[in-house]
Amino acid sequence: MKVKMEEGEKDLKAVWMDDNKVKMIDQRFLPSELKFYTAGDYKDIHKAIKKMMVRGAPAIGVTAAYGMAQAIIQEKKIEKVAEHIKSARPTAYDLFNAVEFMLDHAEKPVKAAEDYASNVIEKCRKIGEHGSELIENEDRILTHCNAGALATVDYGTALAPIRIASERGKDIHVFVDETRPRLQGARLTAWELHNEGIPHSVIVDNASGHYMFRGEIDLVIVGTDRIVSNGDIANKIGTYEKAVVAKENDIPFYVAAPVTTYDSSTETGRDIPIENRDEKEIKMINNSLIAPKDSPARNPAFDVTPAEYISGFITEKGIFSPSELDDMF
């Protein structure tokens, strides 16, 4: 991803390995400050994942792979390291996969970790290639949350088609849902688009329907955490509303994700457990209370969007409709 820095524009990744050290953008300080974190050993890797300096399942996986490589070079007890790194985000599927991959490829650890990272990045680039064909010149595209390079090391999933369409000279405008409660759209997606020089507008989540109704949005692209057997998805809270309103206004609604996101063992979206997070994420903004202290808040982190609202899935293998999923994955 392009990043504007004092010394000029640079091409950065969310996380990378340099001289046996694992380096990353510390995403907690974006968009106001661009800070970097260097992990010197596996305890730092655990901390970086746990404290959400790095977030997004693919980027966490790559961080874990680099952390494992570093620990192998440092001749740490690798089984113990593996357990410690995995415990940083106990529900992260990609984290486990990355650690297992490194245990299986411990003989050339740096090369293995770089292969793992390249594979993640290459999938995103292909998602971008396929998805960019859906984007016409002058399209106005809505996205929700941050499914960008910060979450996937480079390119992103939902943002990959947008990046590549823009690189190829298409004149586009991106509407960025701010994505309450954690504001990943306003904080991270807008930061990425600003750095890439892609025209965009931040809007409150409440306003996307207004722009859809007025015919000012041509296409919606979001990421996803899980695609289940019948084509339903789970994604950041609010995705369902966007999908329903898009369908009501005949606006195509696409979900961008690598094929590994497909979970054929779960039948429908209603079978996906929804994480409920701390009410402080809603009631406190920048350490300031925005609701009465005695008013309870409910904070589901994800919602389910049924397949009927999804025009297609943009994957590294091409674009598929929900009914084609079982054949293609």
Next chain:
Amino acid sequence: MKVKMEEGEKDLKAVWMDDNKVKMIDQRFLPSELKFYTAGDYKDIHKAIKKMMVRGAPAIGVTAAYGMAQAIIQEKKIEKVAEHIKSARPTAYDLFNAVEFMLDHAEKPVKAAEDYASNVIEKCRKIGEHGSELIENEDRILTHCNAGALATVDYGTALAPIRIASERGKDIHVFVDETRPRLQGARLTAWELHNEGIPHSVIVDNASGHYMFRGEIDLVIVGTDRIVSNGDIANKIGTYEKAVVAKENDIPFYVAAPVTTYDSSTETGRDIPIENRDEKEIKMINNSLIAPKDSPARNPAFDVTPAEYISGFITEKGIFSPSELDDMF
């Protein structure tokens, strides 16, 4: 409205007249502090309206009526006072009406202002009476923004049926959309419900679709700024999304408003001009930037909800479907 204070629960209004002074809750400090403002003359009234110590068209109208009464008692040049008060919010219809009413009833100014206020409150109480019949025991009701007592002096419009259903012993739960960007739901509606002792949960605007999809919301009630000839409405940004998702899930969607909100001279919602407000309302929360400073934001304050999504209008004269509007108003 009930308000919990250190000396016990009190019955307060958003604005009232006491010993020829106009007193009000200074809403800018809610929910963290309950402060009052006393307007000593018409310049203070102008300031209170302009600085949004008081907000909501009906409450602004009553404030203006009391301010005019005070100025008449103080023997100010009344035409000049009228112009000054009207200039505080140049788009506020109720403000103009209140000032004109007082010019027509200047001989008994305090009685006239109290009549004006009583009329506003009585309409809201009747909206509450009619609307409460839509609410069943154990209903879970979604509301958006603040169409409460703070906006209408007492009872509210959307909150009036909720207050009266609760007073009559119905066991209800209110989902309160936080209502970005200005957070009137989290700040004001939650504060009112907390004070009334009505069970509620604050949610981000993104989450209401999730609860509708899961069958956890039985009824939606919102207020409105304007109802036009074909039954379309304009209301706080986000109302349209709630209405579309409610219809998709077969959840009744009601709009509560006095009949004066009906504007038969405007044909459809698409003819209503939408105010675009300062992007700072989105990008700055509690003086802290939540998006890149160079990322533009777009901030439409209202959206249009077409009549097809509206189950009915709850007014002081009863409940009407969109197709009955022309006959009834």
